[in-house]
Amino acid sequence: MMKKNIVAVVGRPNVGKSSLFNALAGKRISIVEDTPGVTRDRIYQDVEWTGKTFTLIDTGGIEPDTSDSIMKQMREQAEIAIETADVIVFMVDGKSGLMDADSLVADMLRRADKPVVLAVNKIDAYGRDSVNIYEFYELGLGDPIPVSAANRQGLGDLLEEVINRFSDGPDAEASDDPGDDRINVAVIGKPNVGKSSMINRLIGDDRLLVSDIAGTTRDAVDTEVTHDGKKYVFIDTAGLRRKSKIKEQLERFMIIRSVGAIERADVAVILIDAEEGVTEQDARIAGIAHENGKAIIIAVNKWDLIEKDNKTVNEYTAKIRSVLSFIPYAEIVFISARTGQRLNRLYDMIDTVSENHALRVQTGVLNEVLTQALAMQQPPSDKGRPLKVFYMTQVSVKPPTFVIFVNDKELMHFSYTRYIENKLREAFGFKGTPLRFIIRERKD
Numbered sequence: 001m002m003k004k005n006i007v008a009v010v011g012r013p014n015v016g017k018s019s020l021f022n023a024l025a026g027k028r029i030s031i032v033e034d035t036p037g038v039t040r041d042r043i044y045q046d047v048e049w050t051g052k053t054f055t056l057i058d059t060g061g062i063e064p065d066t067s068d069s070i071m072k073q074m075r076e077q078a079e080i081a082i083e084t085a086d087v088i089v090f091m092v093d094g095k096s097g098l099m100d101a102d103s104l105v106a107d108m109l110r111r112a113d114k115p116v117v118l119a120v121n122k123i124d125a126y127g128r129d130s131v132n133i134y135e136f137y138e139l140g141l142g143d144p145i146p147v148s149a150a151n152r153q154g155l156g157d158l159l160e161e162v163i164n165r166f167s168d169g170p171d172a173e174a175s176d177d178p179g180d181d182r183i184n185v186a187v188i189g190k191p192n193v194g195k196s197s198m199i200n201r202l203i204g205d206d207r208l209l210v211s212d213i214a215g216t217t218r219d220a221v222d223t224e225v226t227h228d229g230k231k232y233v234f235i236d237t238a239g240l241r242r243k244s245k246i247k248e249q250l251e252r253f254m255i256i257r258s259v260g261a262i263e264r265a266d267v268a269v270i271l272i273d274a275e276e277g278v279t280e281q282d283a284r285i286a287g288i289a290h291e292n293g294k295a296i297i298i299a300v301n302k303w304d305l306i307e308k309d310n311k312t313v314n315e316y317t318a319k320i321r322s323v324l325s326f327i328p329y330a331e332i333v334f335i336s337a338r339t340g341q342r343l344n345r346l347y348d349m350i351d352t353v354s355e356n357h358a359l360r361v362q363t364g365v366l367n368e369v370l371t372q373a374l375a376m377q378q379p380p381s382d383k384g385r386p387l388k389v390f391y392m393t394q395v396s397v398k399p400p401t402f403v404i405f406v407n408d409k410e411l412m413h414f415s416y417t418r419y420i421e422n423k424l425r426e427a428f429g430f431k432g433t434p435l436r437f438i439i440r441e442r443k444d
Contacts, residue, residue, distance in 0.1 A: 004046065005054040005166045006260055008085035012101040015093040016121040019149035021045070021058035024159070044259050044288070049159040052166065055263065057085065057256055082112045084260035087165045089158070090116050090141060094123040098135045106139040115165035119158055120144045124151060182224070182231040183354045186261035188289070189237075189271035190281050194301045197337035198271065199223055199234045202346070227347050237261040258288050266398065267295045267354050267432075269346070274302045274316075274334070278323045286324050293399040295353035295433045296330040299346065304336040329425070331432045353432025358397045361428055366402075367391050373423040380413055387411035390442055392420075401436040412439045 009017045025045040047056045082088065090109060092102050109116045120136055123146035136144040145161060147154035187195045203225045223234045237258055262268055268289035272278050289296050298320060306312065317332055324330065331349050335342045370392050379387035388407040395401050404420070406412050417437050424435065 004263060005052075005086040006057060006084060006263060007047075007054050007087045007089060007162055008057045008059055008082075008256070009089045009091055010059050010105060011091035012099065012105070015091045016149045017058055017091050020089070020091060020119070020121065020147070020155075021056060023149050023152050023155055024056055044255065049163060052163055054086075054162070054166070055259060057259060059256065082108065082114055084256050085114065086167065087162055088112075088114055088116045089119055089162065090139075091119045091121055092136055092139075092144075094120040094133060094146065098138060102136075102139065106141055110140055116141050117158065117161045117165065118142060118144045120146050121149050124148050124153065182233050183267060183350060184233045184235065184265045185267045185269055185350055186235045186237060186258075186265035186289075186294075187269050187271060188258045188261060188285050190273070190279070190285075193271045193273045193276075194337040195236050195271055198299070198301060198335070198343070199236055201337050201340050201343050202227075202234065230347075230351065232347075232350065235261045235265060255284065255288065258285050262289050262292050262294055265294055266357060267297065267350050269297045269299050269350070270330075272298060272300050272320070274300045274306050278320050283323055286327055286330075290327050290434060293434055293436060295357040295399075296327055297346070297349055297353060297432060298324070298330050298332045300332070300334045301337055303334040304339050304341055327434070329430065329432060329434060349432070356430050357399060357433040359400055359428065359430065359433075360397055361394055361400075361424075363391075363393045366394060366424075369423055369427045370420065373420055377419060380411065380416055382411055385411065387416070395438070399434045399436055400430065401438065403438045403440055405440050405442040407441065409439050409441050 009020060011017055024047050026047075044055055044057045046053055088109060090105065092098070118136060118139065118141045120133055123133065133144055133146055145154065145158050147158050149155075187199060189195055203223055223236070225232045225234060237260075270282065270286050270289065272282055286296065286298075300316065300320075313334065316334075320332060321328065331353055333342055333346055333349055335346060337343070370389070374389055379389055381387065385408065389412075390405040390407070392402055392404045395403050402424075404412070404417070417439070421435050421437065424430065
């Protein structure tokens with residue numbers, strides 16, 4: 001599976017970033033209002049254009065406070081987008097014209113070694129020769145592209161420019177290089193759960209800054225480690241200081257970092273604070289890893305600080321399984337980055353889920369399991385028309401992906417696909433990795 005490019009949409013509040021995000025994603029995902037700072041919920045979506053798929057990130061607006069706070073938050077948002085994205089879409093408002101805040105972000109983008117596409121929004125089909133278009137040349141970011149996100153005009157030209165700036169070089173997918181035997185591990189989680197502390201323990205070195213202040217890791221850090229003759233690359237994704245008091249901004253930046261790290265990883269280790277318990281934020285982060293088809297380990301950190309009896313582990317595991325019910329395949333380990341408790345076991349777990357993530361099963365063996373599954377539970381029928389399952393084959397790995405051939409796709413209920421998945425897991429394990437299924441029709 002090729003690594004998808006990441007495209008971040010940045011700009012000051014109310015220029016139409018969420019409207020553009022919804023238009024390109026093809027559905028209404030972000031909340032769009034005229035009040036700055038209202039972007040909520042999902043801020044990333046895969047977008048396909050002319051056969052190329054990329055991950056689009058809406059960085060949202062910034063809630064104004066004081067003049068000084070605006071400058072700091074604007075800089076932080078732009079820096080994180082610059083660090084994470086492969087291409088930046090810098091959005092400005094064609095109606096209001098060039099603003100000082102636009103120039104501030106443009107200064108940072110010019111200094112960055114990242115391609116930038118300048119989109120001038122709120123320009124309708126009859127106003128594209130407006131003088132407001134030409135004043136944006138002052139930003140020094142190339143030709144402004146007129147668009148109207150609300151009316152979905154000019155989006156094709158914008159997407160063409162974005163696609164043209166993608167790099168198709170040899171580094172596009174390092175983890176699929178047959179000569180690269182390293183396991184890329186993204187360590188993700190909320191600020192201050194101990195990501196840097198855990199990596200320092202694993203590598204036996206205080207190479208990463210550790211502090212009680214949430215988010216003291218400023219940059220995404222890759223650390224290569226050799227353990228028992230095997231090579232690992234740990235990607236620390238912390239990356240933000242507590243400058244903004246706005247919870248949504250913190251979560252947005254956290255997600256941007258997580259998306260970028262997960263795209264480059266084989267295995268995602270989701271770190272949870274044992275004292276705080278599994279939260280909605282943890283679920284959002286886990287959802288990113290799941291949707292990207294990565295192998296997943298849930299590591300419960302600070303386990304040494306929990307008062308325990310003989311039921312504690314089972315009760316805590318049940319809570320995790322309940323909140324993160326969409327990833328029942330994920331492995332769970334209870335650790336302490338401070339004391340090193342069970343950290344050696346984490347290496348073994350990474351090896352296991354990575355092998356399962358890349359496991360390929362021969363078609364003959366696969367269909368033996370399928371035949372047994374069909375015999376144990378007959379395929380469903382609808383209005384007298386029975387579902388016929390002909391055969392199954394595996395088409396790819398990372399994650400393992402299977403095509404099931406049937407007589408009618410409409411008869412293949414989700415629950416029966418899940419039943420077949422459970423039978424495959426019983427037969428082959430597949431611990432820690434999601435499985436993907438494609439249902440195709442074939443005539444009798």
